[in-house]
Each structure stands twice: as structure tokens, then as C-alpha cells.
Amino acid sequence: MTESTLTKTSWPVFRSLASFRPSDLPGDLIAGLTLAAIAIPEQMATARLGGFSPQIGFFAFIAGSLGFAMLGGNRFLSCGADSTITPIFAGGLALLATSGSPDYQALAIALALLVGVILVVGSLFRLGWIANLLSTPVTVGFLAGISVHILVSQMPGVLGLPSPKGPTLDKIAALAQHLGESNLYTLIIGFGVLAVVAGSEKISARIPGALIGLIAATAAVILGHLESKGVSVVGVVPGTLPTPSLPELAPERWVKLVPLAFLIAIVVMVQTAATTRSFPSDPDKPADVDRDFLGAGAGSILAGLFGAFPVNASPPRTGIVSETGGRTQISGLFAATIVLALLAFGATLLQHVPEAALGGVLLFVALRIIRLGQIVTIYRQSFGEFLLIVATAAAIIVLPIEQGVAVGIALSLLHGIWSTTRARLVQFDRVPDTTIWWPANPHMPGERSPDVAVVGLQAPLSFLNASNFRSDVLHVIRTSTPKPRLLVLEASGILEIDFTAAQILLDLIKQCGEDGVTVAMARLESTRAQEAFARFGIYDVLPKGCIFHSVDQAIHALAGKTQPAS
Structure with a gap:
């Protein structure tokens, strides 16, 4: 029996820990601590992006980390709340229920369970090829469109303005009309946190710029009594721990979620495959994409059971684990433990966090996912594929976001078909x-x-x-x-x-x-x-x-x- 066969036989769960050695523990703990410092503000901000309270983002991170560690294969991959899929499912759920309502949360929980089941089935039937459905130009356009959605959704909080209603273009017009009514304190906090995060990232990805910015902004709110000057804060964060439960929804409402669940699952497959291939457990062996689908699926199922929303692989957080010495999923489990301890014993520390600071974190995320270099390269080398970027981004910005994603997938498939039909003798x-x-x-x-x-x-x-x-x-x-x-x-x-x-x-x-x-x-x-x-x-x-x-x-x-x- 070969070593790889022995590993697969002996480690049906927690396979990423199979190579663990006691000497790996210091590196895993340091990586886990760094990951927690990065994840805490990011998970709070992503939960806010989806219309949820901060602790739901923590639940998603704990569930994603535990689920992937149990059934995933990659040693570095970090799974949790993700800003790529959150605008998509938030837009889809908003058509079915009022954002932030109990019904909205029940639908999000059901969606997480459905996405998890689809990913598990995809893993069992070895559907890793689905990760190749999105071509690079379509993926770049998709991320650019998502970035615009994040920017538009967060600018009201950063500017201290009410959130406008309607399609994305109407929201942009409304914000432009009311720029003069911005709250100066909120504006300074939001763009100040953005500057801290961007500066820290430029110096070293290991510096938890988001956490530093969040702490500084919170201190400024408390010391300057800025709540009385119009600066909105997160407020009381319940110190509740995740407890397994199932949503009470009529069967027909589950059925309505299926198309959205498939869209989210495809995006998760694409991003999980890209992450695990970028940070392979063993550079000499091909990435086990199907196994990592199983881990991501388990993470979403646990997130649903914990009362959260679908989770996804995170390339930036995975890179942090790899670069800071992480060797196994113990780093992710340690980070999840820190987040759990914060929920249990330190939730009150979060009530004065300004919402503009979370908006600043998300502004950085939105700007980071725009692949400007690739857009320029594709424009110079293949103008036809550059038009794919423009068309995909435009569809996601102009149409309801889940429809825009579907259009992007369709454009990618049509481009592949067109390329095949162009083959001549x-x-x-x-x-x-x-x-x-x-x-x-x-x-x-x-x-x-x-x-x-x-x-x-x-x-x-x-x-x-x-x-x-x-x-x-x-x-x-x-x-x-x-x-x-x-x-x-x-x-x-x-x-x-x-x-x-x-x-x-x-x-x-x-x-x-x-x-x-x-x-x-x-x-x-x-x-x-x-x-x-x-x-x-x-x-x-x-x-x-x-x-x-x-x-x-x-x-x-x-x-x-x-x-x-x-």
C-alpha cells in the first residue's frame, strides 16, 4: 500500500492533519493568531454586507473552518464568510424577504444548507471540471461587477448617508446628489480605515491592518464621543454561541432557493478550485479539488446549522496562513477558537465599533478584487475577450446581481462554444x-x-x-x-x-x-x-x-x- 493510499484510508476525516508533526505546532499557532486578527474585522464587515449582525459572520467563520478541517484536503485553505458570494445571495434573498428580518435569516440558513448539499454531491460525483466553467475574462468581469456592488453598498455607511433604494445605477445617482450632506467624522473614519488597511497590506500582508484600523476607529468613537455627532456604531453584539437548528420554511420556499443555490455553488467551486490550486498542500502533486469541494460543502452545511449563511474559500486568508508558517488546518481551528472565545467573553468589546470602519474594510476588499493589471493585459492582447469583461461586469451591475452572475456563466460557455466552432482545418x-x-x-x-x-x-x-x-x-x-x-x-x-x-x-x-x-x-x-x-x-x-x-x-x-x- 502506497503512502498516499494509506493516508486516504487512515484519514477519512481531518485529512489535512495527517502530516502534522509536533514541531509544526508553533507555526500553526502563529498562523492561526494572524488569521484570527485578519478574519475578525473581515467577518464582521462581510456579515454587515449581507444584512446580518456581526456574530453571524463569526458563526460562518467557525463553521467554515471546522467543516473544511474535518472533510477538506488542503492544509492551508481558509473557509468562511466571503465578500465575493455575499452580494450575490444577499441580492437574491432580498427579492424574497426584507433584509435583516427573521424570514430573511431563515432563507439564508436554508440557502447555506442547499449550497452545502450541492457541493457535497459535486465532490462525490467528482465534478471538479465545473470549476472551469468561468473563463479568465469572464471571471475578471465578474469580480469587477461584484466590486462595484460592494462599493455602492458601503459608500452610504462611509459617507454617513441613508442607504438609497433601487437598482445599482439609481443608487449611484442618489449618492452623487447627496454627497454634500456627508458626515465628516464618518467620512474620516471610513477612509482612514481604508488607508490603514491599504498601507499595512503594502508593507506586509501579515500586518492585521483591518484590526488595527478597527481598534483605532473604535477608540476615536469612545474618546471623541462621536456617537453623539452622528457616527453610527455596531451596537450590542449578543454573546450567544452557535447552536444547531433548522429553518422553518414551507417546501415551496426551499424550491425557490434552488436556482440561487446552484449559482452560489458554482461560484464557490470556481473560487475553491482557484484557491487550492494556488496554495497546494504538496507542490509535487495535483490539487484534490473534489475533496476540497467536500470540505467547503461541509462548511456551508455547518454554517446553516449554526444559523449563518453560505461560506466560501478565501484566497487572501489562505495566503496569510501559508505565508505565516501554517502547516495544517490546526491554524484555521485555532483562529476559529479565538473567534469563539471573543463571542463568549468579549462580545461587549464590539458594541462601539463604528459601521464606517467596517465599510472602510469592505472598500479595501472591493478595490483589491478588481484585477486592473489583467484587464489591461487582456485589452492589449485580445480585444474580443476584453469585451467579455465589459459585458460580464455590465450585466452584474445593471441587472439584479444573481441574474448578472447567470449571464456571466452563460457568456463564458458561449465563448467556449464560439472558440470551438472557430477551429478550422x-x-x-x-x-x-x-x-x-x-x-x-x-x-x-x-x-x-x-x-x-x-x-x-x-x-x-x-x-x-x-x-x-x-x-x-x-x-x-x-x-x-x-x-x-x-x-x-x-x-x-x-x-x-x-x-x-x-x-x-x-x-x-x-x-x-x-x-x-x-x-x-x-x-x-x-x-x-x-x-x-x-x-x-x-x-x-x-x-x-x-x-x-x-x-x-x-x-x-x-x-x-x-x-x-x-
Whole structure:
């Protein structure tokens, strides 16, 4: 039994602790302490972003940390309340209940349970490929749109203005009209905390700038009696501990949550996969994305049972654990323990925290998730994909946010389909004085054999491009002079063949045979393509002995044996 097999067998739960050694404990504790210092203000701010009281954010962090440590695989990943998904589910829930009401919280709990179940099922059925549904341009546009939502939602608190109602663009217009009515103290606190967090991040990600800013802002409120000057504070935070419970909702209300749950689950899958691949437990082994879906799903289920909302992997917090010496999920569990102790014994310390300070933390989060560098690079290198960024961001900003996310996913899929349909036939030339056949290029000299055409398709052969493939092959045969007697399909780029494409390929081989053109296959390397050839009977239709390991081998074997076309 190999070491990896032994690990999987011996550690069905808490697998991330399998490699723990006593010498790892100091590093884990330091990383956990740093993580708690980062997470406490962040979880409070994210809960506020979703319309919940601060302790609900703490419940989400405790549940996410415990659930992932139990069933996840990554040693560093931090799971908890996350500003990427919070605006999405908050927007969806606001259509069903008044934000902050008991009904709103019950729906959030139910949503967490549904998201958790979807992630667990996705893990069991090994659906890690779903994480690839969002292309990079769509992901960048998605984050830009989410960033605008966060900025717009937090600016009223930072400016000391009432929160405007209506669509995002209407909110922006309303804020612009009332800028002159801003509360100066609130404004200084909000942007002061933003400056502290940004400055600390620039110096070192290990500095808990958000906690420092929160403490300084709270001290200023207390010493300057700023509550009497219009500065809103968090108020009394109940020192309650999470207790398991289930929401009381009618079945039809659960059903209404399912589409939103699927959207949230897809976003969690994408972000969890990106996080675990960026911070692998073992750089020499591929990340176990499916196992980490299980951990994130367990975190959301526990969050629902604890009375909180869905949780997600956090790339910044995970990076903190990795950079500060964390070695196992003990760091996350230690941070969760600190947060639990704060709830039990220190909740009263939070009542004078100004809401503008939490807004300042979220302003930093919003600005950080805008990937300006990537946007500029994509604009310079692929203007068409830059338009995907713009379209995705616009959909998320203009439409109800959950609809915008759905549009973003649809745009990503359509872009993938469009890219596949663009795959056209490529003709190959022989590199002079070699046996190498290479795609024809005006900048590289090449040679062709008389009466032989070598072509290839650098994409899966599917219903999306099979008709164009057949048309292109026939065009090459009919327009080449002299007419080729041997057609070699260089198949190294064909990774898969579906039923529709197989039928078209069968007809094409038969048609070529009737026209006196022998068809041969070279470099059919993909095992899936080989299985498709056998499954669809393509091997049986090809002339005997027409499968080769190289183009040169095919030409040497067949070029002299083919008969001139009649």
C-alpha cells in the first residue's frame, strides 16, 4: 500500500492533519493568531454586507473552518464568510424577504444548507471540471461587477448617508446628489480605515491592518464621543454561541432557493478550485479539488446549522496562513477558537465599533478584487475577450446581481462554444531535410509531397465544428493541383470525437474512397479519440493498415501504393 493510499484510508476525516508533526505546532499557532486578527474585522464587515449582525459572520467563520478541517484536503485553505458570494445571495434573498428580518435569516440558513448539499454531491460525483466553467475574462468581469456592488453598498455607511433604494445605477445617482450632506467624522473614519488597511497590506500582508484600523476607529468613537455627532456604531453584539437548528420554511420556499443555490455553488467551486490550486498542500502533486469541494460543502452545511449563511474559500486568508508558517488546518481551528472565545467573553468589546470602519474594510476588499493589471493585459492582447469583461461586469451591475452572475456563466460557455466552432482545418508542410510535418506557416519554409494532402484539426471534433471540417477537407481535395490520392489526417489535436462528428467522419471517409482518395490517420494520440474510433466503428471503415504513428510513416507506407484517381 502506497503512502498516499494509506493516508486516504487512515484519514477519512481531518485529512489535512495527517502530516502534522509536533514541531509544526508553533507555526500553526502563529498562523492561526494572524488569521484570527485578519478574519475578525473581515467577518464582521462581510456579515454587515449581507444584512446580518456581526456574530453571524463569526458563526460562518467557525463553521467554515471546522467543516473544511474535518472533510477538506488542503492544509492551508481558509473557509468562511466571503465578500465575493455575499452580494450575490444577499441580492437574491432580498427579492424574497426584507433584509435583516427573521424570514430573511431563515432563507439564508436554508440557502447555506442547499449550497452545502450541492457541493457535497459535486465532490462525490467528482465534478471538479465545473470549476472551469468561468473563463479568465469572464471571471475578471465578474469580480469587477461584484466590486462595484460592494462599493455602492458601503459608500452610504462611509459617507454617513441613508442607504438609497433601487437598482445599482439609481443608487449611484442618489449618492452623487447627496454627497454634500456627508458626515465628516464618518467620512474620516471610513477612509482612514481604508488607508490603514491599504498601507499595512503594502508593507506586509501579515500586518492585521483591518484590526488595527478597527481598534483605532473604535477608540476615536469612545474618546471623541462621536456617537453623539452622528457616527453610527455596531451596537450590542449578543454573546450567544452557535447552536444547531433548522429553518422553518414551507417546501415551496426551499424550491425557490434552488436556482440561487446552484449559482452560489458554482461560484464557490470556481473560487475553491482557484484557491487550492494556488496554495497546494504538496507542490509535487495535483490539487484534490473534489475533496476540497467536500470540505467547503461541509462548511456551508455547518454554517446553516449554526444559523449563518453560505461560506466560501478565501484566497487572501489562505495566503496569510501559508505565508505565516501554517502547516495544517490546526491554524484555521485555532483562529476559529479565538473567534469563539471573543463571542463568549468579549462580545461587549464590539458594541462601539463604528459601521464606517467596517465599510472602510469592505472598500479595501472591493478595490483589491478588481484585477486592473489583467484587464489591461487582456485589452492589449485580445480585444474580443476584453469585451467579455465589459459585458460580464455590465450585466452584474445593471441587472439584479444573481441574474448578472447567470449571464456571466452563460457568456463564458458561449465563448467556449464560439472558440470551438472557430477551429478550422489546418494544412501541414514537411520541414525541409526532416521527417517533421508542421502546420503551414508563411514565416517558415515547408515542402509538400505531390499527390498527398496532410491536414489536421487542432480542437476536439464535435457537432460544433464537424460540418466545417468536412467542407474544408473536400475543398482541399477539390482545389489541390494535382488532385491528392492520399489524404493524411494529422490527429494529434483531436482529443475527443462525439457521435455527430463520428457520423460525419464516417461519411467523409466513404466519400473520399469513392473519389479515389485514400484516407490515413497519423498520431491519433488521445485515448478518448481512440475509444471513439472503436466505439463508432471508424476503424472498420478506414482502409486496412491506415493508422500510423507519424505522418512521415503514413506517406512512406501508402504514397507509392495509391492509384491515380479515375
